[in-house]
Amino acid sequence: MGDISREAGEVDSIRLDLVAGSTVDLKFSATFETAVDLADATGADVPITWTGTTVRTAVGVPVTSTGRHVFHVRAVNGGQGTYSFTATPRWATKLTMTGAMGEALIVSLPRAAR
Secondary structure (H helix, E strand, C coil): CEEECCCCCCEEEEEEEECCCCEEEEEEEECCCEEEEEECCCCCEECCCCECCCEEEEEEEECCCCEEEEEEEEECCCCCEEEEEEEEEECCCCCCCCCCCCCCCCCCCCCCCC
């Protein structure tokens, strides 16, 4: 949860550590008009296809780089108020692997995965 104060031009930045190969579900709601964007670990813009108007959601946004991603929240038209933001990383529940006998396979998994 956060808020935009009365200062003009304020931008809140929320940092997320994400792993390439996963996807992330995003949920954002605000009590004022906002502009929001997400930059990946390289600083490149991550396109987000939002659905909804008062509560915006984006499901399955692909994570293409490992590292710190930054979500920016900006007030539009001098607005102010509170907002909430939830990011839920998702991984496929089943991985299919192929290879030759004795060949090493490197598999990246999230914490607490088995």
